[in-house]
Amino acid sequence: MSNLKYDVLNNRRNGVTRGVPEDTKDLQWVSNTATLIFDDDNAVLVDTYMTRSANQELIDWIKSHHVALKYIYLTHAHADHFFGAGMIKASFHGATIIGTRATADGIPAVMTPANIAGTWEKLFPGNLPSPIVGVDEVVDSAFDLDGHRIEIIQDGFTDTHDTTSLWVPDIKLVVAGDATYNGIHAYMQETTLNARSNWIKVNEHLKTLKPKYVVAGHKNPENSDDPVIIDQTIKYISDFNRLAADAKSAESLYQDMLALYPKYINTGSLWSSAHAVIRG
Incomplete structure (x- = not known):
């Protein structure tokens, strides 16, 4: 029997999308997950948070x-x-920040001084983590934690370019990153129809692993890590594609999706996605 375990911390924060109708005000928040995979001695953390205060909470949680x-x-x-990776590393000497080549290459454009000052500091004034850094070491198909193999699944374009998931066969765990969502409106703003078709295929592949647990990169903290969320993500993207094909306006697409998913959180993501897909 494996001594490997996992634990998940959810960070809840207000949504940052502007102009979202007030009738969904109680749903206009978002939750990120950070996953700790660990044995008796060592651990790997999967993903971090956006703000300094949230990452301090994450540091304290890891220490526990x-x-x-x-x-x-x-x-x-x-x-x-990834914004909190440098802050986490500074608190755990000896930790190494790892990611695929595509992740390592994609980070610098997001963390330019102009982006940080012009976008992120305005959204989270005085609360960005420091330092904001990139990947230390590039990994390709897998890495090892005390003899436990952790496999990297190259997802391609899901809610953005070059996303990845992790498969931990010893405990039948998928840490899906943004390939799978759980009770929360998926972020479609960067996608095309082809990207969303790939996104569906990614989740179909994750199903073939027959996981026991699936941790979504974004989830309603009240929800479990039941693998059923893979099918729910496939259905959500399929519904979005079907309704977008006939939508007369972004507002009508937004309302049609709300009717199907009235309890999903982060309606700001749906609002921005609808406006990105239905122009004019």
Whole structure:
């Protein structure tokens, strides 16, 4: 029997999308997950948070597990997943930030001084982590935690370019990153129809692994890590594609999706996605 375990911390923060109708005000928040995979001695952290205060909470949570942090794995180059890596590393000497070549290459454009000052500091004034850094070491298909193989799944374009998921066969765990969502509106703003078709195929592949647990990169903290969220993500993207094909306006697409998913959080993501896909 494997001594490997996992634990998930959810960070809840207000949505940053402007102009979202007030009738969904109670749903206009977002939750990121950070996943700790650990044995009796060492751990790998999968993804970090956006703000300094949230990452301090993450640091304290990791310390409560009384293990040495060996790796910080970044699933992709979205700021809300990698901004805290430098702050986490500074608190756990010996930790190495790892990611694929595509993640390593994608991060610098997001963390330019102009982007940080012009975008992120305005959204989260005085609360960005420091330092904001990139990947230390590039990994390709897998890495090892004390003899436990952790496999990297190259997802391609899901909610952004070059995303990845992790498969931990010893405990039948998928840490999906942004390939799979859980009770939260998926971020479609960067996607095309082809990208969303690939996104569906990615989740179909994750199903073939027959996981026991699936941790989504974004989830309603009240929800479990039941693998059913893979099918739910496939259905959500399929519904979005079907409704977008006939939508007369972004507002009508938004309302049609709300009717199907009235309890999903982060309606700001749906609002921005609808406006990105339906122009004019």
